[in-house]
Amino acid sequence: MSPNAHITSHRKPRRPATQSWVVRTGVAGGVLSTLAVAGTASATTAEKPTEATMEMPAFNAALSTSIAQSAVATQQTAVDYQVRAQVEEAVDQAKADAKKAKEEAERKAEAERKAQEKREADEARASRTSERGSLGTKATSASGSSSSSSSAATGSSSALVSFLRAQLGKAYVMGATGSSSYDCSGLVMAAYSQIGIDLPRVSQDQSTAGTQVSTSNLQVGDILYWGAAGSAYHVAVYVGGGKFIGAQNPSTGIVERDMSYSPPTGAVRVM
Structure with a gap:
């Protein structure tokens, strides 16, 4: 065989350039289509949060x-x-x-x-x-005064006792000085005013108004007091026979009592 004889080639025949461009174009189109579909899907998915x-x-x-x-x-x-x-x-x-x-x-x-x-x-x-x-x-x-004054004093004592006995049974009222009611010092003051002797109003002062005398040597008309001299809380008048008359309290009023009923603390003589 001649060296110049024609040997059949095993290469594939070349495709025309046009065919290659079409193929590439088709591939590219497919890719673009895929991307478009994917984009559309993504757009749809993205719209859901908007809803x-x-x-x-x-x-x-x-x-x-x-x-x-x-x-x-x-x-x-x-x-x-x-x-x-x-x-x-x-x-x-x-x-x-x-x-x-x-x-x-x-x-x-x-x-x-x-x-x-x-x-x-x-x-x-x-x-x-x-x-x-x-x-x-x-x-x-x-x-x-002379002996004639003593006789006058006796007459004054009688008048004093008569006035006091005329008040027996009347009421005891604190602060009263007669004529329907008395307290203790009010009665004594009123009685002595009948014989022309002015006494202090209250018991404390009446207990020091005259000469202090013993309660065992009293005379009719002596002022009896209970409590200390100068601060006595009660007074009455000795009327003889071991008795006194006084405005005792609201329950009894003006009464005549034996000395033994309530023995006095002391006595003063003003006549």
Whole structure:
């Protein structure tokens, strides 16, 4: 065989360039189609959250309404609490004002009472001073009297006892000086005024109005007293025969009693 003889080639025949371009174009188109489909799917998937987002305004409106209602309720509660607090504060203030007014009224009443007591004490002190001066003058005159004066004294004692017995059974009233009721010193003062002798008003002063005498050596008309001289709490008049007449208490009134009924502490003689 000739070296130049034609040997059949085993290579595949070349495709035309046009065919290759078509193939490549088809492949590219397929890829693009696939991407387009995938993009469409992705777009569809991406749109779903948008649909969910469209429901949010309705949820937010309901929540806003609930929050608003809660805020109103809270505000109303706060107002109610404030009103209640104001009412309680007003009540407490009213109680405090009433207590203060009561204390002030009590303070004024106490001050007035003390002032009244002081006025009465001053008046009583002035009255006792005047009565003591008068009694001292009468006692001085009596001490210089003669035997005729003794006879007059006897007559005075009789008048004194007669007046006292005329008062038996009348009422005992604290502070009274006659004529329907007496207290103890009021009766003694009234009895002595019948014979022209002025005595102090109260028992304490009457117990030191004259000369102190022993209760074992009494004369008709002597003033008996119970308690210490100068601070006696009760007085009566000795009427003889071991008896005295006095305004005892609200239960018994003016009575005549034996000395043994209630022995006196002491006695004074003023006539």
